[in-house]
Amino acid sequence: MKKITNKTNKKGTIQKRVNLKVPTTQKMSYLRKPVKTISGVAPLAVMLPPRKCDHGACLYCPSLNAPQSYTPKSPAVLRAASLDYDPVRQVKTRLKMFEGMRHPTDKIELIIMGGTFLQYDSKFQYDSIKKCYDAFNGKKSKNLEDAKRMNETAKHRCVALCIETRPDKCSDSDIKRILEFGATRVELGVQAVDDEIYSKINRGHSVKDVVDATSRLKKAGFKIGYHLMPGLPGSNVKKDIKMFKKIFSDERFKPDQIKIYPCQVLKGAKLEDLYYSGGYVPYDKETVKGLLIKFLRLTPRYCRIMRIMREIPQSFLIAGVVNIDLRKDVEDEVRLTRAMKKIKEIRFREIGFALQSGIKIDNKIKLKMTSYKASGGKEIFIEAVNKDDILFGLLRLRIDKDGKKEFNAMVRELHVYGPALNLGENGGVNSMNHIQHKGLGKEMLQFAEQMAIKNKCKTMRIISGVGVREYYKKLGFSLDNEKIYMERHFI
Numbered sequence: 001m002k003k004i005t006n007k008t009n010k011k012g013t014i015q016k017r018v019n020l021k022v023p024t025t026q027k028m029s030y031l032r033k034p035v036k037t038i039s040g041v042a043p044l045a046v047m048l049p050p051r052k053c054d055h056g057a058c059l060y061c062p063s064l065n066a067p068q069s070y071t072p073k074s075p076a077v078l079r080a081a082s083l084d085y086d087p088v089r090q091v092k093t094r095l096k097m098f099e100g101m102r103h104p105t106d107k108i109e110l111i112i113m114g115g116t117f118l119q120y121d122s123k124f125q126y127d128s129i130k131k132c133y134d135a136f137n138g139k140k141s142k143n144l145e146d147a148k149r150m151n152e153t154a155k156h157r158c159v160a161l162c163i164e165t166r167p168d169k170c171s172d173s174d175i176k177r178i179l180e181f182g183a184t185r186v187e188l189g190v191q192a193v194d195d196e197i198y199s200k201i202n203r204g205h206s207v208k209d210v211v212d213a214t215s216r217l218k219k220a221g222f223k224i225g226y227h228l229m230p231g232l233p234g235s236n237v238k239k240d241i242k243m244f245k246k247i248f249s250d251e252r253f254k255p256d257q258i259k260i261y262p263c264q265v266l267k268g269a270k271l272e273d274l275y276y277s278g279g280y281v282p283y284d285k286e287t288v289k290g291l292l293i294k295f296l297r298l299t300p301r302y303c304r305i306m307r308i309m310r311e312i313p314q315s316f317l318i319a320g321v322v323n324i325d326l327r328k329d330v331e332d333e334v335r336l337t338r339a340m341k342k343i344k345e346i347r348f349r350e351i352g353f354a355l356q357s358g359i360k361i362d363n364k365i366k367l368k369m370t371s372y373k374a375s376g377g378k379e380i381f382i383e384a385v386n387k388d389d390i391l392f393g394l395l396r397l398r399i400d401k402d403g404k405k406e407f408n409a410m411v412r413e414l415h416v417y418g419p420a421l422n423l424g425e426n427g428g429v430n431s432m433n434h435i436q437h438k439g440l441g442k443e444m445l446q447f448a449e450q451m452a453i454k455n456k457c458k459t460m461r462i463i464s465g466v467g468v469r470e471y472y473k474k475l476g477f478s479l480d481n482e483k484i485y486m487e488r489h490f491i
């Protein structure tokens with residue numbers, strides 16, 4: 001293994017300089033909607049057919065003739081309904097759309113949306129996932145294992161798979177199943193971390209369920225996203241800020257990603273009655289803006305704010321903030337103030353967005369490490385950044401103690417940012433357009449191995465999308481006996 005020399009500073013550890021030629025400006029005018037693949041992969045959502053959640057409905061969640069929590073006029077629902085919610089047709093249609101927009105489609109992140117997927121009949125779950133792989137492979141397989149194996153070398157490779165679930169539908173057996181699916185990321189509907197609020201909104205689970213699900217998922221190697229909903233009945237601005245701070249200071253939570261959907265009153269939700277009886281008033285635009293600026297500043301550097309605001313068709317929105325592009329307003333406002341330097345969340349620092357804005361970029365990259373405790377283990381967050389803290393790539397390494405002596409190392413995420421490239425392309429050695437496929441992932445992985453050895457681990461495992469297995473094989477990893485993780489033994 002290549003030797004990496006470490007240099008330690010007072011704040012953390014700043015490691016070796018990475019010898020990588022990267023662009024200093026970017027033009028992506030050849031793409032339609034370039035932001036779709038700006039973070040390195042093509043996200044492809046498959047919507048499930050309508051099904052009610054087992055516990056009933058949360059107070060704010062519309063129960064209409066559509067997948068639970070969506071409206072019949074939501075664009076994703078209209079598309080899926082027109083294809084009879086068939087996973088194969090949905091995947092094929094989206095692939096065609098990406099190709100029509102000239103986006104690379106070699107690396108796909110599959111997202112299963114609508115309702116609580118893990119509460120559907122188990123056979124339906126296996127069948128749906130298999131069909132998605134079949135559609136990527138362009139071939140019908142015998143079973144899920146066969147479909148996954150074919151996808152390892154297929155043209156459209158599933159490099160990440162995301163499942164959305166409730167904190168109380170995330171047991172060890174649920175996790176075993178989603179590992180079999182090839183999932184790498186789980187989004188938990190958390191909304192708030194307060195049992196009184198949960199009871200008011202009929203969530204049907206407790207804060208303890210959030211804590212337990214987070215711990216199980218992290219130990220299994222998943223990247224975890226929380227959905228958060230400020231402005232719920234029973235909350236207020238002060239309480240929302242307090243809960244947000246708790247999520248990142250209490251080691252039982254600490255998600256890798258968040259989505260922030262301020263509470264709105266939607267047609268078909270029970271909250272509608274409370275609103276009309278005067279028992280609930282949603283936050284106005286200025287309140288939400290103020291809160292978002294605060295949240296942006298409070299989010300640690302290891303967390304990505306994936307999305308702010310839900311896309312709700314106007315005709316279904318009874319009260320609440322309507323501006324879908326509020327994030328842009330808030331970020332533009334912040335960029336004009338000194339607060340900008342205090343914003344460390346991942347998306348705000350990503351190279352893809354920096355290139356798109358046309359700013360000049362310093363191309364000297366170093367690896368930086370931040371360690372923190374989370375859910376009883378040690379997280380080592382490795383980033384490739386330049387002197388302006390622009391982010392080119394990241395790796396999440398987790399060290400868990402197994403029994404008295406054994407330590408386990410798990411790579412929960414390896415991601416090189418910048419516009420997506422097809423497999424085998426590197427955009428040219430000195431390309432002014434692309435960061436991917438230039439060896440940055442390998443550099444970060446080698447560094448993670450050194451950290452794992454330093455932390456007394458004898459093996460390193462990686463939760464890998466099926467479509468990334470070939471990449472890890474080339475770097476000396478192999479599929480474990482259960483055919484779930486890629487692994488490498490150090491001794």
Ligand code: SF4
Pocket residue numbers: 053056057058061062068069115116166189
């Ligand atoms: S768990 Fe999610 S989908 Fe189910 S009712 Fe609650 S918000 Fe809606």
